[in-house]
Amino acid sequence: MKKPAGIPGGLSRFRIDYAYDGTDFAGWAKQPGLRTVQGEFLIALAKVFGESDNDFGMRVAGRTDAGVHASHQVMHIDLSQEQLGRLGRTPLTAKRLQNLTPSDIGVYSVELAPAGFHARFSATGRSYEYGISDALCKPDPMRFRYVLSTPRTLDVDLMRAAAQGLVGLKDFGAFCRPREGSTTIRELRKLEIQRESDGKIMIRLEADAFCHNMVRALVGGLSAVGEKKLSKEELWEIQKSAIRTAKFKVVAPQGLNLVGVSYPPDAELANQAEKTRNMRGLDDISV
Amino acid sequence: MKKPAGIPGGLSRFRIDYAYDGTDFAGWAKQPGLRTVQGEFLIALAKVFGESDNDFGMRVAGRTDAGVHASHQVMHIDLSQEQLGRLGRTPLTAKRLQNLTPSDIGVYSVELAPAGFHARFSATGRSYEYGISDALCKPDPMRFRYVLSTPRTLDVDLMRAAAQGLVGLKDFGAFCRPREGSTTIRELRKLEIQRESDGKIMIRLEADAFCHNMVRALVGGLSAVGEKKLSKEELWEIQKSAIRTAKFKVVAPQGLNLVGVSYPPDAELANQAEKTRNMRGLDDISV
Numbered sequence: 001m002k003k004p005a006g007i008p009g010g011l012s013r014f015r016i017d018y019a020y021d022g023t024d025f026a027g028w029a030k031q032p033g034l035r036t037v038q039g040e041f042l043i044a045l046a047k048v049f050g051e052s053d054n055d056f057g058m059r060v061a062g063r064t065d066a067g068v069h070a071s072h073q074v075m076h077i078d079l080s081q082e083q084l085g086r087l088g089r090t091p092l093t094a095k096r097l098q099n100l101t102p103s104d105i106g107v108y109s110v111e112l113a114p115a116g117f118h119a120r121f122s123a124t125g126r127s128y129e130y131g132i133s134d135a136l137c138k139p140d141p142m143r144f145r146y147v148l149s150t151p152r153t154l155d156v157d158l159m160r161a162a163a164q165g166l167v168g169l170k171d172f173g174a175f176c177r178p179r180e181g182s183t184t185i186r187e188l189r190k191l192e193i194q195r196e197s198d199g200k201i202m203i204r205l206e207a208d209a210f211c212h213n214m215v216r217a218l219v220g221g222l223s224a225v226g227e228k229k230l231s232k233e234e235l236w237e238i239q240k241s242a243i244r245t246a247k248f249k250v251v252a253p254q255g256l257n258l259v260g261v262s263y264p265p266d267a268e269l270a271n272q273a274e275k276t277r278n279m280r281g282l283d284d285i286s287v
Numbered sequence: 288m289k290k291p292a293g294i295p296g297g298l299s300r301f302r303i304d305y306a307y308d309g310t311d312f313a314g315w316a317k318q319p320g321l322r323t324v325q326g327e328f329l330i331a332l333a334k335v336f337g338e339s340d341n342d343f344g345m346r347v348a349g350r351t352d353a354g355v356h357a358s359h360q361v362m363h364i365d366l367s368q369e370q371l372g373r374l375g376r377t378p379l380t381a382k383r384l385q386n387l388t389p390s391d392i393g394v395y396s397v398e399l400a401p402a403g404f405h406a407r408f409s410a411t412g413r414s415y416e417y418g419i420s421d422a423l424c425k426p427d428p429m430r431f432r433y434v435l436s437t438p439r440t441l442d443v444d445l446m447r448a449a450a451q452g453l454v455g456l457k458d459f460g461a462f463c464r465p466r467e468g469s470t471t472i473r474e475l476r477k478l479e480i481q482r483e484s485d486g487k488i489m490i491r492l493e494a495d496a497f498c499h500n501m502v503r504a505l506v507g508g509l510s511a512v513g514e515k516k517l518s519k520e521e522l523w524e525i526q527k528s529a530i531r532t533a534k535f536k537v538v539a540p541q542g543l544n545l546v547g548v549s550y551p552p553d554a555e556l557a558n559q560a561e562k563t564r565n566m567r568g569l570d571d572i573s574v
Contacts, residue, residue: 019426019427019428019429020428021428021429021431069429071429098426099438103428103431103436104428104431105428106425106426106427106428107426108425108426138393138395139306139385139393139394139395140306140393141306141307141308141390141391141392141393142306142308142356142358142433144308144390144391146429149390151386
């Protein structure tokens, strides 16, 4: 479903930056009968515009799965002149949208988007973090919704050595839930693993985009290395095979957090969007 | 219900240090049909000892209300020789108790208590923190379970000035839910208010003990000052009156966190317990 890089006539595009606690959401994308992030925003916008069957052209940078958090997410919506007129003297500010959404959503900003901006296709990078609490960590019950807890001890040095062989422009088919007509080649720019001062293991990743389940499968593979169930060479072979394996698991969603989305300078937004569409042919970038 | 400072014959007392996320608990103290912190520990101990109607002499330093968190709580249990015998070769370690309790409880340590130790009566101090996110804060949906959110802006300087007149050995009857036969005199040793680097307002309190609702009523009074609904002099007058008022509210529980309990050196534990019993005659120190 190709669309022109520009915005259909008469529509104004708004960029919305926000955050959410994924615990009580069945993911980002709307689903009938389920509480989702998109669903809550559509309810909020319906309160403003009185159009409950409209999706306002909403598109998101990183479509997260159930239970995954976002401390910084980006989306856009398109509003017609008629809709803007209906706002009257009360603009659609971050504060107004915040007051219309529940407390597990936080709205940072609502701004008229620069020409050529597309929240998903203009993005040049996504950054995620995954937190693990292992046997070396002090229990922290106020963080259990935000980290994966394991009773085992992970060897962070082994994990770090394994990570080095995964960074770069590669086929991550072994770490992706397959999707017809989509490439699994991604540029993994960063894969850093660190034991923080409080004992928790933080895995920080950045790529042009991640295919579905990719972050959680990479963390699963690295955890298997950290538990000495898998050598780094075996993990690298699995990556090269581009075939999914049962040698490690896709880890639980609650440890995962989308921390940022990057965009090029305004002048390159339209070109970047066109490039992404041609190159990836992706219909989904959920993680 | 007075008890001797010592432990009834044949029992061994264990000190347990732990934490919990109060969100999904109906408070610390067990209540029929409700999920409570004590209830979860009693379920865990029943799994070990097979005694589902036993409360194991469990006593806690700070009995928290529904929704209140504890990043460091202390309690004790008393085990008989027969019960200890039933443990066999598997001692009751923090790890074992952790595995028997849900993920919103974290067990730091289980240790044989020194002579004269009583989790509640030997304690010489309790420290609490209360977090507020006001209009000057960036929204933080991953913290909504741990702070009070208000759409208003609080003047921290005014709050700090008001706090100075509340510190000391005073009658806090105006801030306490009354309880027959209990004194409302407390020594409030610390009442510090600070806007943190992330914008949140943290109120840090320490006292010998707090009476029921005292922290949340103090924070309510200070918030009214911060909102300029009440002057510091009016708040001080209310304190001196020792009579409850409708001029401020008892704030919501989710911003409150018990962060620590202090005890005297081992040699003074028994004396301290006796002193507390005689002085306060308290049957409850919930906050």
